[in-house]
Amino acid sequence: MSxxxxxxRERAYTNLCDAVTAAGEDKESLFxxxxxxxxxxxxxxxxxxxxxLAQAQLQSGKGLSRSASE
Amino acid sequence: MPNxxxxxxxPMTNLQQYYIxxxxxxxxxxxxxNLLEVRWGTRVDGLHQGRDGVVVELATDTVSYAxxxxxxxxxxxxxxRVRQAVGLRMNGTSYEGRYVxxxxxxxxxxxxxxxxxxxxxxxxxxxxxxHKQPDxxxxxxxxxxxxxxxxxMIREDKVTPVVAAHLEMMGIDRPWRLIWTSMYRAAAVxxxxxxxxxxxxxxxxxxxxPIFGVRGLNSGxxxxxxxxxKLASVIAGCSPDTILDTYSEERRRAWEVNVTSAMKSTEFMxxxxxGYELMRDAVLSLAKDHPAIATLIDPRQSxxxxxxxxxxxxxxxxxxxxxxxxxxGSPPLECPLIVDGKKRYLTSVLGSDFxxxxxxxxxAPSMVTNELHxxxxxxxxxxxxxxxxxxxxxxxxxxxxxxxxxxxxxxxTELYDAAPSAVYLFRPDGHVCAxxxxxRPGDLSNAIDTALGCGKAELS
Numbered sequence: 001m002s003x004x005x006x007x008x009r010e011r012a013y014t015n016l017c018d019a020v021t022a023a024g025e026d027k028e029s030l031f032x033x034x035x036x037x038x039x040x041x042x043x044x045x046x047x048x049x050x051x052x053l054a055q056a057q058l059q060s061g062k063g064l065s066r067s068a069s070e
Numbered sequence: 071m072p073n074x075x076x077x078x079x080x081p082m083t084n085l086q087q088y089y090i091x092x093x094x095x096x097x098x099x100x101x102x103x104n105l106l107e108v109r110w111g112t113r114v115d116g117l118h119q120g121r122d123g124v125v126v127e128l129a130t131d132t133v134s135y136a137x138x139x140x141x142x143x144x145x146x147x148x149x150x151r152v153r154q155a156v157g158l159r160m161n162g163t164s165y166e167g168r169y170v171x172x173x174x175x176x177x178x179x180x181x182x183x184x185x186x187x188x189x190x191x192x193x194x195x196x197x198x199x200x201h202k203q204p205d206x207x208x209x210x211x212x213x214x215x216x217x218x219x220x221x222x223m224i225r226e227d228k229v230t231p232v233v234a235a236h237l238e239m240m241g242i243d244r245p246w247r248l249i250w251t252s253m254y255r256a257a258a259v260x261x262x263x264x265x266x267x268x269x270x271x272x273x274x275x276x277x278x279x280p281i282f283g284v285r286g287l288n289s290g291x292x293x294x295x296x297x298x299x300k301l302a303s304v305i306a307g308c309s310p311d312t313i314l315d316t317y318s319e320e321r322r323r324a325w326e327v328n329v330t331s332a333m334k335s336t337e338f339m340x341x342x343x344x345g346y347e348l349m350r351d352a353v354l355s356l357a358k359d360h361p362a363i364a365t366l367i368d369p370r371q372s373x374x375x376x377x378x379x380x381x382x383x384x385x386x387x388x389x390x391x392x393x394x395x396x397x398x399g400s401p402p403l404e405c406p407l408i409v410d411g412k413k414r415y416l417t418s419v420l421g422s423d424f425x426x427x428x429x430x431x432x433x434a435p436s437m438v439t440n441e442l443h444x445x446x447x448x449x450x451x452x453x454x455x456x457x458x459x460x461x462x463x464x465x466x467x468x469x470x471x472x473x474x475x476x477x478x479x480x481x482x483t484e485l486y487d488a489a490p491s492a493v494y495l496f497r498p499d500g501h502v503c504a505x506x507x508x509x510r511p512g513d514l515s516n517a518i519d520t521a522l523g524c525g526k527a528e529l530s
Binding site: 004006009010013014016017018019020021022023025028055058 | 345348356360362
C-alpha cells in the first residue's frame with residue numbers, strides 16, 4: 001500500500017521532526033492540526049480518512065499513555 | 071543485521087574488548103619477535119617527520135629514547151597523542167545526549183538479542199538498552215537526564231538502583247554483580263585526511279562515530295584491513311606511496327556513510343529536540359500495527375561500506391551486463407561453498423592476496439590461467455578460486471595457487487549474477503575491484519595495476 005521508498009520516508013520523517021521542533025512547544029498542536037487538514041484534503045477519500053482517523057485514536061494500551069495525557 | 075542461510079556469522083556475535091586484545095596478543099606471539107614487538111608502558115612524547123621516515127620520541131617511567139621508522143600508524147585512540155603532536159584536529163558534530171554504560175554479571179536465560187525500552191516504568195524518561203555478551207555478562211546502556219551529573223551518575227551507588235529497578239521490572243530475581251561502568255556522549259568527528267606524509271591515522275585516532283550501531287571498533291578493523299595490504303605493497307615496492315592517499319579517501323568516505331546512519335540512530339535513541347522526541351513516541355505507538363512506519367526504528371547496525379568510485383576500481387566493458395552482484399568497490403557478499411567436502415564460506419576462502427574467482431560452465435578457459443601466469447611473472451600474488459562446474463584444464467595449474475569450491479544450491483550464481491560465466495577480482499581486503507563476463511589478454515594485470523595504485527586509471 002505504501003508507495004514511499006525507504007530513503008524518501010526517512011528524509012520526510014526527519015523534515016517532519018525538524019518542523020515540529022521549529023513550530024515550538026506552544027504551537028506544535030496547531031502546526032500538527034494544520035498538517036492533518038492539508039493531508040486530509042490531499043487524500044480526498046472519505047472512507048480512507050475515517051479508517052485512518054480510527055487507527056490514529058489513542059486507545060488504552062495502544063498509544064503511549066504519556067502522549068495521551070499531554 | 072544479515073541473518074539468513076548465506077551467513078557465516080550469526081547476528082549479535084559480540085566479543086568484549088578484553089577478548090579481542092588477548093586474541094591480538096596471541097597472534098603477535100606467533101610472529102617473529104624481530105619483526106613484531108609489544109612495548110608495554112610506553113608513551114609517545116613527540117615526533118619529527120623527515121623525507122625518508124619518522125623519528126618518534128618514546129618514554130617509559132624510567133627511560134626516554136628516540137626510534138626511527140619508515141611509516142608511523144597512529145592507532146592511539148580518541149585522545150591520540152600522535153594526532154596532537156602532528157597538530158591535527160577532528161571536525162564534526164558532538165551531541166548533548168549522554169549514556170551510562172554498565173556491564174553486570176548475571177546468569178540469565180534470555181535469547182541473544184538487543185532489547186530497547188523507551189521511557190520504561192522502571193526508569194521513567196530514560197531510554198534503556200540491554201544485550202548479552204559472553205560469560206554471563208550483560209551490557210546495559212541508559213540515557214542520562216539533562217540535569218544529571220556525569221561523574222556522579224557512573225558511581226556504584228547511583229548505578230545500582232537504576233539496574234536493580236530495571237531487573238525488577240523484567241521480573242528477574244537473581245543475584246548480580248556490577249563489573250564496570252563508563253559514560254558516553256555521541257560524537258561524529260573526523261580528521262579531514264587520515265594521512266600526514268609518513269604518519270597514517272586509524273581507528274578512534276582518525277574518527278569517532280556515535281555508539282549506536284557498533285561502528286566504533288568495527289570501523290577501526292575496516293581501517294586496518296584497508297591500510298594493511300596497501301602499506302605492505304608500498305614497502306614491497308609494488309605500489310607508489312600515493313596508494314596511502316586512497317586509504318584516506320576510501321575510509322573517510324566510509325566514515326561519512328557511517329555517520330549518516332549513526333546520526334539517524336542517535337536521533338531516535340537520544341532525540342536532540344522536541345520534534346524528534348514527539349515523533350519518536352508516535353512512531354513507537356504505531357509500529358506494532360504498521361510495518362512501514364516500523365522501518366523508522368531500524369537500528370542500522372554497522373555493515374561494511376562500498377568504496378564506490380574509488381580510483382582503485384576498474385569498471386570493465388562487461389560491467390553493464392551485471393544486473394546484480396557486488397559492484398566494483400563493494401565488500402564481498404557472503405556465500406556458502408563446499409571446499410574439499412566441507413561447508414565453507416566465501417569470506418573465509420578469500421586469500422590475503424588478490425583472489426580471482428572464476429565461475430562458469432565447463433573448464434576455465436586457458437585465457438584465465440594465462441592471465442594469472444602473467445600477473446605472477448610480474449611478482450603479483452593472486453590466488454585462483456574456481457567455483458561450480460568450472461575446473462582448471464589439467465596441467466595448466468603449474469605454479470598457480472588454486473582452490474576449487476562447489477556451489478551450494480546455486481547461491482553463488484544467484485548472489486554474484488554469475489550465469490553463464492563471471493570472473494570477479496577481489497582485493498586483499500576482500501573488496502571487489504573488477505568483474506568480467508569473459509577475460510581478454512591484459513585484463514587481469516591492468517586491473518591489479520589499477521588496484522595497486524600504479525595503473526593508467528590513476529593518471530586520469
